[in-house]
Amino acid sequence: MSVNLSKTHMPSLAVVGATGAVGREMLLVLEQYNMPLSSLRLFASSKSAGTTLPFRGKPITVEALAPAWYQGIDCALLSAGSSVSKQIAEDAVNAGLILIDNSSAFRMTPGVPLTVPEVNPESISLLKAAVQSQSRSGGIIANPNCSTIILLMALAPIHRAFGVSRAVVSTYQAASGAGSQGMDELLDQTRSVLNGTTPLPKVFAEPYAFNLFSHNSALDPVSGLNAEELKMIHETHKILSDPSVRISATCIRVPVMRAHCESVNITLRSPATLQDIHRVLSQAKGVEVIDDRANNNFPTPLKATGGDNVLVGRLRVDPSQHSPGQSLDTPTLGFDMFIAGDQLRKGAAQNAVQIAQMLYC
Amino acid sequence: MSVNLSKTHMPSLAVVGATGAVGREMLLVLEQYNMPLSSLRLFASSKSAGTTLPFRGKPITVEALAPAWYQGIDCALLSAGSSVSKQIAEDAVNAGLILIDNSSAFRMTPGVPLTVPEVNPESISLLKAAVQSQSRSGGIIANPNCSTIILLMALAPIHRAFGVSRAVVSTYQAASGAGSQGMDELLDQTRSVLNGTTPLPKVFAEPYAFNLFSHNSALDPVSGLNAEELKMIHETHKILSDPSVRISATCIRVPVMRAHCESVNITLRSPATLQDIHRVLSQAKGVEVIDDRANNNFPTPLKATGGDNVLVGRLRVDPSQHSPGQSLDTPTLGFDMFIAGDQLRKGAAQNAVQIAQMLYC
Numbered sequence: 045m046s047v048n049l050s051k052t053h054m055p056s057l058a059v060v061g062a063t064g065a066v067g068r069e070m071l072l073v074l075e076q077y078n079m080p081l082s083s084l085r086l087f088a089s090s091k092s093a094g095t096t097l098p099f100r101g102k103p104i105t106v107e108a109l110a111p112a113w114y115q116g117i118d119c120a121l122l123s124a125g126s127s128v129s130k131q132i133a134e135d136a137v138n139a140g141l142i143l144i145d146n147s148s149a150f151r152m153t154p155g156v157p158l159t160v161p162e163v164n165p166e167s168i169s170l171l172k173a174a175v176q177s178q179s180r181s182g183g184i185i186a187n188p189n190c191s192t193i194i195l196l197m198a199l200a201p202i203h204r205a206f207g208v209s210r211a212v213v214s215t216y217q218a219a220s221g222a223g224s225q226g227m228d229e230l231l232d233q234t235r236s237v238l239n240g241t242t243p244l245p246k247v248f249a250e251p252y253a254f255n256l257f258s259h260n261s262a263l264d265p266v267s268g269l270n271a272e273e274l275k276m277i278h279e280t281h282k283i284l285s286d287p288s289v290r291i292s293a294t295c296i297r298v299p300v301m302r303a304h305c306e307s308v309n310i311t312l313r314s315p316a317t318l319q320d321i322h323r324v325l326s327q328a329k330g331v332e333v334i335d336d337r338a339n340n341n342f343p344t345p346l347k348a349t350g351g352d353n354v355l356v357g358r359l360r361v362d363p364s365q366h367s368p369g370q371s372l373d374t375p376t377l378g379f380d381m382f383i384a385g386d387q388l389r390k391g392a393a394q395n396a397v398q399i400a401q402m403l404y405c
Numbered sequence: 406m407s408v409n410l411s412k413t414h415m416p417s418l419a420v421v422g423a424t425g426a427v428g429r430e431m432l433l434v435l436e437q438y439n440m441p442l443s444s445l446r447l448f449a450s451s452k453s454a455g456t457t458l459p460f461r462g463k464p465i466t467v468e469a470l471a472p473a474w475y476q477g478i479d480c481a482l483l484s485a486g487s488s489v490s491k492q493i494a495e496d497a498v499n500a501g502l503i504l505i506d507n508s509s510a511f512r513m514t515p516g517v518p519l520t521v522p523e524v525n526p527e528s529i530s531l532l533k534a535a536v537q538s539q540s541r542s543g544g545i546i547a548n549p550n551c552s553t554i555i556l557l558m559a560l561a562p563i564h565r566a567f568g569v570s571r572a573v574v575s576t577y578q579a580a581s582g583a584g585s586q587g588m589d590e591l592l593d594q595t596r597s598v599l600n601g602t603t604p605l606p607k608v609f610a611e612p613y614a615f616n617l618f619s620h621n622s623a624l625d626p627v628s629g630l631n632a633e634e635l636k637m638i639h640e641t642h643k644i645l646s647d648p649s650v651r652i653s654a655t656c657i658r659v660p661v662m663r664a665h666c667e668s669v670n671i672t673l674r675s676p677a678t679l680q681d682i683h684r685v686l687s688q689a690k691g692v693e694v695i696d697d698r699a700n701n702n703f704p705t706p707l708k709a710t711g712g713d714n715v716l717v718g719r720l721r722v723d724p725s726q727h728s729p730g731q732s733l734d735t736p737t738l739g740f741d742m743f744i745a746g747d748q749l750r751k752g753a754a755q756n757a758v759q760i761a762q763m764l765y766c
């Protein structure tokens with residue numbers, strides 16, 4: 045039993061999709077967080093198999109996913125896309141693995157936790173209990189979509205304190221949301237434009253250098269919302285366990301590398317002052333308030349890049365929801381804010397590693 | 406009288422600030438619109454005096470602003486900044502000139518028309534009558550701020566048809582709003598980053614390459630709104646002659662060259678269907694609807710660049726203002742849309758030339 049106990053507390057972990065932008069960031073975060081591991085195995089497509097990735101100073105050889113790849117593994121962080129997740133999940137879960145899946149495959153599946161550790165840690169309490177009792181029962185935990193995680197890091201603490209009845213969100217989303225290919229496309233096209241040549245779009249239909257465009261996910265022909273916007277709405281409802289939060293989402297891809305921003309207008313259920321909002325956000329774990337009006341110092345993608353925290357600023361009373369005659373210190377229902385978060389970290393890899401930490405540490 | 410009549414209908418025009426990004430675009434638009442002119446003189450700072458700019462195939466020498474620069478001029482398009490406009494306006498108006506001022510100097514001055522020709526042409530009817538009666542009474546017409554013009558090209562037709570009670574606007578503003586220096590900064594910093602060197606900010610406090618930031622205008626310490634956001638609110642109220650339109654504005658500078666985008670969530674006074682909104686925008690002069698859900702083809706900065714029209718798309722019913730159970734075809738109050746417009750053209754130079762055309766053509 046001592047071997048098992050040690051194994052439970054120091055899981056043998058796998059990263060599936062290890063060579064992608066999120067996979068590499070998972071390795072980095074596992075290192076930075078000094079996550080206790082009994083072993084680490086890396087998987088990717090057969091194209092990438094055989095290459096090595098460094099981890100804690102040693103190279104690990106990337107393996108192709110073979111049948112029974114999961115033998116001897118306790119927990120796998122999946123970031124290889126929805127179709128791979130759907131293909132491999134059932135056998136792996138039956139073999140007792142816990143899958144922390146960064147794809148959208150199981151996010152809205154009833155019974156599958158959709159987890160932001162700072163927001164709804166209770167969602168994984170059953171699986172955590174199973175891990176700690178060494179039952180090896182297996183299961184899936186879904187990592188929410190990047191723009192949803194980053195939004196909720198700021199919105200959920202406000203929702204808990206005052207209730208959010210409505211949020212109008214416009215996003216400024218980075219290239220990394222489309223993986224390293226998306227980032228390469230932004231860099232390559234920008235080089236082309238600066239060299240005076242015409243870039244050929246590969247990943248995105250629209251030109252990306254010095255341009256921006258409506259998110260490249262498919263649109264629902266009836267509602268006109270794209271998949272990214274629908275995720276923000278539906279995942280928010282599931283994570284907050286509150287489908288009554290009304291959301292307007294407009295998701296836009298902008299020419300920045302790896303941090304998303306979101307302009308958020310909120311309507312509260314119970315009135316609050318700006319000081320209340322400041323206080324709630326300042327006390328929220330994983331949130332850093334950058335809101336220096338005198339020096340025009342607010343969240344930006346570059347300030348969020350490489351960091352763990354979601355940055356929030358431009359906090360202000362929304363004049364469109366406040367009586368013009370009233371002092372701005374009067375408790376009110378409407379506020380504006382601007383959020384920035386690293387898409388690869390809190391939007392993906394970091395959130396997944398945090399879930400693993402909650403299970404095993 | 407025949408000389409005067411000809412002069413009235415073919416004004417002798419000046420462009421003040423001719424060497425700036427907006428000034429150069431004014432020359433281009435005057436050419437493209439084939440504006441009838443009896444003469445054209447170009448003014449700029451003493452640093453630029455003596456250089457030439459081409460107009461209709463011939464070079465025009467740029468002059469420094471000297472005392473009595475305005476003699477023999479009927480109308481001047483000003484784009485040299487607020488302080489120059491304030492310095493030169495009184496004498497020029499007393500000498501009978503009509504000034505079409507692109508700065509913010511007089512926009513909110515009572516009695517000064519703030520004009521978007523497609524939206525409130527009636528605002529300049531007195532000055533137009535004066536021109537046509539050859540009274541040479543002089544006056545100022547203010548060109549609104551770029552982001553306000555671009556917003557109102559889409560919002561005003563909807564407001565006229567159904568009434569807009571509230572708009573939540575998040576902008577994606579181009580470098581050109583800070584002039585050619587702003588555009589140079591974006592290009593130079595992007596080159597630096599791609600070459601692996603660290604760019605030094607000059608125009609903007611924040612790094613600009615592959616980044617975005619809250620608009621660089623000063624913030625009102627009480628409300629927390631920056632000057633760009635306050636312009637959008639106050640200028641909209643003046644142009645629509647309706648201070649009851651409630652506006653939340655978040656103004657963000659993004660790394661694109663010369664076209665602004667705006668994500669706009671609206672609440673109507675009278676319910677409409679999406680088809681109604683489509684129809685109103687399709688019929689609006691100067692507006693082009695690009696709203697192809699099947700092909701994910703919507704407005705972008707590059708599509709708006711160099712064109713006269715403001716592009717509108719991503720038209721959809723706002724789910725956060727619509728009863729979940731009701732058909733999306735039921736008339737409703739909430740809609741979302743995404744707008745793109747060339748900042749240098751409709752946001753500045755083109756709008757000013759259109760005003761001159763209204764006066765003299």
